[in-house]
Amino acid sequence: MGSLLVGNAPCSWGTLEFEGLAQQPIPYTQMLDELAATGYTGTELGDWGYLPTDPAQLTPELTTRSIDLTGAYVGVRLEDAARHAEGQASVLRTARLLAPVADRRGQTVRPFLVLAADNGTDPLRTQQAGRITPEMGLDARGWQTFAEGANRIAAAVRKETGLRTVFHPHCAGWIETPAEIAHLLELTDPQLLGLVFDTGHYAYGAGGCESLLDALARFASRIWYIHFKDCHPAVAQQARTQSWDYFAAIRNGLYCELGQGCVDFPAVLLWLRETGYTGYITVEQDVLPGMGSPRESAARNRAYLRAIGLEAVVA
Numbered sequence: 579m580g581s582l583l584v585g586n587a588p589c590s591w592g593t594l595e596f597e598g599l600a601q602q603p604i605p606y607t608q609m610l611d612e613l614a615a616t617g618y619t620g621t622e623l624g625d626w627g628y629l630p631t632d633p634a635q636l637t638p639e640l641t642t643r644s645i646d647l648t649g650a651y652v653g654v655r656l657e658d659a660a661r662h663a664e665g666q667a668s669v670l671r672t673a674r675l676l677a678p679v680a681d682r683r684g685q686t687v688r689p690f691l692v693l694a695a696d697n698g699t700d701p702l703r704t705q706q707a708g709r710i711t712p713e714m715g716l717d718a719r720g721w722q723t724f725a726e727g728a729n730r731i732a733a734a735v736r737k738e739t740g741l742r743t744v745f746h747p748h749c750a751g752w753i754e755t756p757a758e759i760a761h762l763l764e765l766t767d768p769q770l771l772g773l774v775f776d777t778g779h780y781a782y783g784a785g786g787c788e789s790l791l792d793a794l795a796r797f798a799s800r801i802w803y804i805h806f807k808d809c810h811p812a813v814a815q816q817a818r819t820q821s822w823d824y825f826a827a828i829r830n831g832l833y834c835e836l837g838q839g840c841v842d843f844p845a846v847l848l849w850l851r852e853t854g855y856t857g858y859i860t861v862e863q864d865v866l867p868g869m870g871s872p873r874e875s876a877a878r879n880r881a882y883l884r885a886i887g888l889e890a891v892v893a
Contacts, residue, residue, distance in 0.1 A: 582850065583687065584883060585620025585648045585860045586613050586876055592867040593624050603628060603867065607639070612873040614643040617880040620858050622692070623650035626672065633678040640683060647679050648858045649690040649744075649774075649803065653697055656727040657720050657752055666731050669693065670738060677739040687857045690803050691735045691743045692774055693728060697751035698824065707749040707824035708782045708817055716752055724752065725765035732770040744774040744803045747783065750824035754783040756793060763800050773800040776862070777841045778807025778833050782814055787840035794849050804850065806883075807862045808839035825866070833864045835875050837882045844886045859888070 591609045606629050613621055621640075623629055630636040640647060650672045654665030669691060676689045698704050702714055716724060732743035745762065747753045753762050759780075763773065775797065781787045787809065794801065810831055817827040836843060850859070861879050865872070 581856060582888060583620060583646075583858045584618055584880065584888060585622070585646070585858045586616075586618040586879075587622040587860055587862050588624030588628055589622075590861065590863045590865065590876060591872040592865050592869060593628050604872065606630075609872075610639060610643055610645060612876060614645055616873060616876040618861070618876070619644060620646040620648040620687075620860065622648055622860060623672065623676070626652075626668075631675055633675060633682060636675070637679050637682040640679065646683060646685050646687060646858070647676060647689050648687070648860055649692045650676055651692040651694060651746060653694045653751075654727065654731065655696045655699070656724040657695070657716060659723050659727070662727045662730060665727065666734055669731050670734060673735045673739040673741050677741055688741060690772075690774065691732075691741050692746050692803070693731060693743050693771075694746040694748050695724075695751035695753060697748045700750075700752070703752065703754070704750045704825075705821075705823045707754065708785070708814060708827065710755050710758075710783065712757070715758060721761065721765060725762060728762070728771055729767050732767070736770065742772060742802060743770065744772040746774045746776060747779060748776070749779050749782050754779070756780075756784050756789065759793075759797065763797065768800060771800075772802030773797055774803040774805060775801045776805035776807055777843075777846060778805070778809045778839070778862070778864075781809035781839075781841060782827075782832065786811065786814070787842065790841065791845055791849060794846065798853060801855075803858070803860075804855070805860050805862050806836060806841075806843065806846075807864065808834050808836050808841045808843075810834040810838065811840045828864055829866055829869070833862075835863060835882070836861065836879045843883075847886060847888060
C-alpha cells in the first residue's frame with residue numbers, strides 16, 4: 579500500500595479565493611514556514627499570485643522547506659459558455675506552473691488542477707449556502723453548458739500538461755448538494771474529470787455528516803483527491819435558523835479545527851486505507867483574513883491526525 583501524505587493550504591491562513599474580501603494576507607514565506615514547522619509536507623498554490631508564479635522562483639521556496647505542491651484551485655464560470663475560453667486560459671496558466679514545479683521537485687505525487695465553479699458570485703447561492711433546494715439549481719441547458727465546460731477544460735489540462743483535473747463541489751457555488759455532485763459526475767467524462775471530496779463542504783451542503791460515509795462509497799470511483807475539513811454542527815444549525823449567508827457562517831466558525839465538528843475522521847481515514855487511497859490528504863480550515871491563529875490551529879490539526887493514526891510521512 580502506498581503512503582498517505584498530509585498537506586495543508588493557504589486558505590487555512592486566511593487566503594481565500596473569493597473576490598471582494600478585504601485581503602490582508604499573511605506573507606507567503608511565513609505561511610510556508612509555519613506549514614512546514616507544524617508537520618505538513620505539501621501545500622496547495624492558493625490564489626494566483628499569492629505564491630510566486632515563476633517556477634524558477636517557486637521551486638526553491640518549496641525545496642528548501644521540503645514541501646510538495648499538491649494542487650491549485652481555479653474557479654471558472656462554467657455555467658456561462660461565453661466564459662469558457664477565458665476560464666480555460668486561466669486554468670492552463672495555473673497548470674503550466676504546477677507541472678514544471680512538480681517536475682523540478684521530483685515529486686512522486688503529481689499535483690491536481692482543482693476546478694470549481696466561480697463560487698460566491700451568485701447572490702442566491704451565496705445567501706442560501708447550506709440550505710440549497712432543487713429549484714435553486716441550474717436548468718437543463720445550464721447543466722449541459724457547465725458539464726461541457728468542465729470536460730473541455732480537463733481535456734486541455736491533460737493534453738498540455740499531463741496533469742489530472744478534479745472538480746471541487748463547494749458551498750456558495752453551483753455544485754453543492756449530494757444530488758448536484760451526482761448529476762455533474764453523470765454528465766462528465768470519468769476519464770477526464772475526477773472529484774476532490776471535501777468533507778466539510780460536503781457536510782454543510784448535505785445538511786449534516788450523517789451521509790458522509792455513504793457519499794464516499796457512492797462516489798468512490800471518482801474520488802482522486804481529498805480535503806480534510808471539519809464542520810461545526812451548532813454553527814451550521816445557527817446559520818440555517820438565522821439565514822446567514824456563506825461568509826457569515828465562515829466568520830462564525832463553521833469550519834472548526836479537526837475533531838471539534840461532526841466529521842468522523844477516524845472512519846474516513848479507515849475508508850481511505852481500505853479502498854487503497856494513496857497520495858495527499860490536504861487539511862483545510864477555511865478562515866477569513868485575520869481570523870484565528872493559523873499556526874496554532876495547523877499544529878493542533880496535525881496533532882489530532884497523529885492521534886487518530888495518521889503519522890508523519892516524508893514525501
